[in-house]
Amino acid sequence: DAGITQSPRHKVTETGTPVTLRCHQTENHRYMYWYRQDPGHGLRLIHYSYGVKDTDKGEVSDGYSVSRSKTEDFLLTLESATSSQTSVYFCAISDLGGAGTYEQYFGPGTRLTVT
């Protein structure tokens, strides 16, 4: 998985509790992304980062926050988890390739269940 790890890989938590997911890369890529994947919706972008401390919202950012204090780490926080946030979360990285394009490389995913 191209030097990308996600932790934890599985988590079960209760409604209302805070949850932090971690994405760690060893590729020194500038861009990092958090997606969620749900049946019938495909991959939807939550937040992304274009550098240390530079982040922006994706299409489904409500209820989520992110932080990037180092190039290699991108954290996704659910401040107060809800059942609608039960999903599989993927982290991805990319950088400007020699052809001027941005292929993304994905981590193994975190399966989060909110009960």
Added chain:
Amino acid sequence: SQKIEQNSEALNIQEGKTATLTCNYTNYSPAYLQWYRQDPGRGPVFLLLIRENEKEKRKERLKVTFDTTLKQSLFHITASQPADSATYLCALDRGSTLGRLYFGRGTQLTVWP
């Protein structure tokens, strides 16, 4: 907002045949279209990319076409094998400097012996 449609949720074909998957988009013209493969329980894996000024791109048994008039990309797997069974995602890159992609929902391909 950007819309990407992969018009088959599932495609079943016999081994040895050519699989053809379709990706249609609306609203904005992409600078690039990317195709990914996803196996159950794993993250997507990049396969191929085609630029807006390219008609066709090949990689081994894979071929991608891009028709900006029809706003469509076709993804072909020739001489398909059971190991090609997976979900295939298309993703649209509008050419921003942030590397942001817009993904379709995917087509689940099953190749039976």
